[in-house]
Amino acid sequence: MKIILFLFLIFYGVWAEDFISPKEYQESLYQNPRGISCAKCHGNGNQQTLGFYTKNGEKIPFIIPSIKNxxxxxxxxxxxxxxxxxxxxxxxxxxxxxxxSLYDYVTNNKKE
Ligand code: HEC
Incomplete structure (x- = not known):
């Protein structure tokens, strides 16, 4: 009986991996591509101000464009x-x- 339970747990574990929804997969890719996370610069995909720099004594915002459209x-x-x-x-x-996947993720986020 114990063995059956054990096997069940193993199969369940393997199977459970498939239970990540397309949306979860897309989000994990956005947060964690092979490289620096898109979210670090693009946040939720809307226009972001990443920081400021000065040019000729003027403080200029560094703007990252929206990627939703x-x-x-x-x-x-x-x-x-x-x-x-x-x-x-x-x-x-x-x-x-x-x-x-990333494209779908970013553009589907539009409504939220
Ligand atoms: C280090 C900051 C940084 C990271 C990380 C980053 N981006 Fe960008 N992204 C920018 C900047 C800045 C621009 C503005 C265009 C330019 O400067 O070339 C841009 C532009 C874009 C554009 C074009 C927008 C347009 O309409 O022209 C897309 C699409 C985009 N990024 C998607 C992504 C995705 C997807 C990821 C992750 C895989 C990502 N970016 C990671 C900084 C970043």
Missing amino acids: TNYKRFREILFQPQESKSIMPTYSLTEQEIK
């Missing part, structure tokens, strides 16, 4: 290709599928 072409491009040198947006080595 970005089209897929641009979304994909910015994650694949290095940007101009002044950009701090990093490139990632994500698969097409991962980029799609």
Whole structure:
């Protein structure tokens, strides 16, 4: 009897891994891509002020644009290709599928 229970627990454990919803998967990817977390700079995807810098004695905010209305072409491009040198947006080595997931996550968040 004990063995059966043990086996049950093992199978349950393996199976339970599948119980992560697409939304949870997408969120974990956003929080934890292979590289620095998107959330560090993009927060919940809305426009963010990351900090301030001074130029000619003027305090200028460093603004990160909203990514909620970005089209897929641009979304994909910015994650694949290095940007101009002044950009701090990093490139990632994500698969097409991962980029799609991130895109769905960010754009579905729109309503909330
Ligand atoms: C170090 C900060 C930083 C991190 C981390 C970061 N980004 Fe960005 N991102 C930026 C900045 C700054 C821009 C503005 C465009 C530029 O400067 O090139 C940007 C632009 C974008 C854009 C284009 C927006 C538009 O409409 O042009 C998308 C899409 C995007 N980021 C998605 C992501 C995703 C997804 C991740 C995580 C995998 C991520 N970013 C991680 C800083 C960051």
